[in-house]
Amino acid sequence: MGGRGQAGTVRVILEAAGLAGWPLAETVRQIRRQCGVTPLRAHRLANGWTLAEVAARVRAQVSATGQQAPHVNHPNVSRWETGAEQPSARNLDALCQIYRARPDILGFGADYTDQADHTDEHHGGTRPAAEQAGPSGDREDRMRRRDVLRGLLSTAGVGFGGAALDAIEGTRRAVTEALQRRSVEAGTVGWWEEQAESHADAYRRLSAPRLLAEVTLDFDDLQQVLAQRQSLDSQLRLTTVTARMAGLVGILCVDLGAIREARRWFHTGQIAAEEINDRSLQAWLFTREALASLYYGSATDAATLARTARRLAGGTASTASAMAPAVEARALAGMGRGTEALAAIRHAESVFENLPRSVTTAGVYGFTEPKLRFYQGNVFARAADPNRALAVHDQALRLYPAHDRVDRGHIQLDQALSLVRHGEFDEACHRIGQVFLGFTGDEGIGPVAAQAREIRWAIPERLRRHAAVRHLDEVLALPPGAD
Incomplete structure (x- = not known):
């Protein structure tokens, strides 16, 4: 391996494989020869997967056969690769499915067939028939998308742009096509339900680009399960997972300012929700799309949605029974229809009082009290009740967790708007600039930046040459997170 180390050697081999168009078996053979690793590890490295990814694939593969997902994690996979532990028959079968290979090719057991023309990668020969056929165009597209998304994971969101958006859009199209063409009958989806909840819990804890990449990578695996036959009950549950995760991708796209992609993902989620006639889920997706319009479109469109x-x-x-009227209230307040806005937010509060705890504690999939108070303050600040708004803003900030910097930023900007309404322009400009500069580029600042600029334009034109306003204009021209 020279001075490159295993990772460097693998990278060189993969680059050579890409340039020369090697079959996968040859790539595996070169990694084994040059890195001295086991066949199982060589297959993982040749595919560019992490230990955690393989563990997730094993769980998903077993689940797809209708069995309960095994408790497999990345240390298990590592021990299988080093020979310290043997995979069970069920997990070995899953590994063979994942890598499209026989057990002996992965290093488990031996091949005793006596065909004279049979060779495999251990002897430098041809691949099994499944590998000889080569990946289809769909598989190649999928792998290219995954490479781009893995790049997002490794760079913590730096470089989010056209290539990432193309990869995300390609995944959305594939999921939509799977939803529209499948004939489903069998399978278990408990693990996928847990994944959907896990991603929801990670919202605002992980950076928006990283979580977006993780959820979209999971969607690529989910697409494979969608294409398989399932029971009617499993179809219902899996389609629910699809709609919720599509909505989460849409929300993350909104956070990153990718509004067109967000709308497409919300539409994909609506296809799934409509397929199972889940009107509540459809309503949640329309509500989330309304928020996208509120930040990046028009208040009129937001109110309509x-x-x-x-x-x-x-x-x-x-x-949505509480969140939709709250979002409508925000839109109406932005349109100057204060009386209607106050009526809508009062309706939202009355509905909220009767919601089950499963909704009011459900994070991004639910509607929590901190979120309600945030929306109330936003409406009061825009509906000519700035004194009441300031009190509700303080309450909301006490309720919000410290890690949810985005919504806390929105609330602080609403406080600044109330100061503008009071005529305290210097302090308002200072707070807006503070909020804007407090973010890094990968925290999902898009809607916050949009709101900051909206409030800036609420400052009377006659003050545009005022020192605090000029300084704020300079700050808002900077990229997020600049000093």
């Missing part, structure tokens, strides 16, 4: 969500939610005790 929120009203659609309210009709879909009806009298259900669901997230």
